[in-house]
Amino acid sequence: MKLYWRKEKVYHWVKQCLATTGKGPFMQNPKIRNMEEFAKASGISRPTVSKYFQDPMSVRRSTRERIETALRTYDYQPNIYAMNQNRRRTNSIGIIVPNLADPFFTEIGRVVELACIDAGYSPIVRSSHGKPAQETANLEALKALKPAGILLAPFGRASDRDHVRAFAETVPMVLFDADIEEAGAAFVGTDNVQSIGLMTDYLCRTGEPPCLFEMRTPLNPNANKRRLAYLAGMERHGHEPRIVHAEGSGWSIEEFGLREGRRLLEDGAFPSRTILCSNDRLAIGLLSAAFGLGIKVGHGSDCELRIAGHDDHPFSRFTCPSLTTIAQDYGAIAELAVQQIAQVIETESMPCEREISLFDGKLVMRESA
CATH class of the missing domain: 3.40.50.2300 (Response regulator)
Known part of the structure; x- marks a missing residue:
């Protein structure tokens, strides 16, 4: 009786495998090399399979379920790159x-x-x-x-x-x-005209009018727009604009801000105790230069310098002191x-x-x- 029960269980297991996959439990599925072979093995037309891979919801639910069952059975993954090459446009x-x-x-x-x-x-x-x-x-x-x-x-x-x-x-x-x-x-x-204008207004309203600290050869065209906006802002407030340049060219902007900022601070070359930097990366370097020279930065009565930037760089709130800046709406x-x-x-x-x-x-x- 016990042996008969085991044979019945094995029989039903084999029958279930044949019903769901068309193969016995000990037979390996053939390796599917491309979409044509997958379509043939799954019993679904090649255009329908291709349509499914472009957008699964574009085929009927019953067809979608058949394809997804076949995908589990054969463990097939389409070559997306090859599909893209055969299409006029990809997603x-x-x-x-x-x-x-x-x-x-x-x-x-x-x-x-x-x-x-x-x-x-x-x-x-x-x-x-x-x-x-x-x-x-x-x-x-x-x-x-x-x-x-x-x-x-x-x-x-x-x-x-x-x-x-x-x-x-x-x-x-x-x-x-x-x-x-x-x-x-x-x-x-x-809008750099609006943003720099906003910062210029704030700095003029709360203390000594700012000078602008920028790279002499900026990489980004936004720097030119910010300079023009600064000039317009200072004129609007009736102050003489003063621009100070950092020498250097390249992507190491914090390094230029540190090196040039230190040199200019030591030489007393900044014409104002309020410095508006063209971008936060330059301002971060300048903050480091001021710290190295023992110059206290901030808006307190005991502070010697105010520094502001533009961009709300991800590190700007972690500088010491934290950097006043303009946030862009990413x-x-x-x-x-x-x-x-x-x-x-x-x-x-x-x-x-x-x-x-x-x-x-x-x-x-x-x-x-």
Whole structure:
């Protein structure tokens, strides 16, 4: 009786395996090498299988369940790269930033990436590692993957503008953070006139009018807009604008702020005890220089210097003292940039007029000014 019961159990097990997989329990499934073999093994047409992999909800529920059962049975994974090469356009969006080693671009790149995911796209993030030539190489590498569109935070002045313009004529593109007017692509960023004006007003209202500390050869075109906004702000308040330059060129901006800031402080070359830095990275270096010289920074009566920046760099609230700055609305910039690229992708046409969308900056008052 006991032996008979065991035979019955084995019989039902084999029967169940044959019913669900079409194979006995000890038979191995053949290796599936491509989508054609998977379609044949699963008993579903090749076009339907391909449609499922592009959008599972585009096929009927019963078909979807059959495909998913076959996927579990054969443990098949499609070659997405090969699928993309056979399509006119993929669901991928390339995101290029100047340098992911810079926490500012790490953060804004992260926010843009998440916005793409929320919109149903597959983002591909690439860094240009501080090298304009790599920006061009990144565009070409992404073009080979047939992306639906590109979101580019360009170097600006150092970018190969002719190449960016030619690329934007063949692949949907939206620029963010820094603009290249010649590219013809839509731009989403911060209103530097408003943001620097806001900071200039605050510093003039609360103490000695500021001088502007900037790189002599800035990498980003935003620096030029901020200088013009500073000049306009000082004129509006009836003060003489005074600009001090840090020598050096490259991506080591904190190092330039430290080295040049120390030299200028030692020489008494800053014409004001209030210093507005063109960006937070320069301000972080200047704060370090002041600390090394024993100069107390802040807005207290016992402080010798006030220092402010722009960008709300991820490290700015951790400096000592914490840095007064302007915060950019990363979330709004990312959301609108993705909306605009999606519109171009869906309509397959560029707007008649180039769109420029600017968001106000927000004053963040901390201990340094």
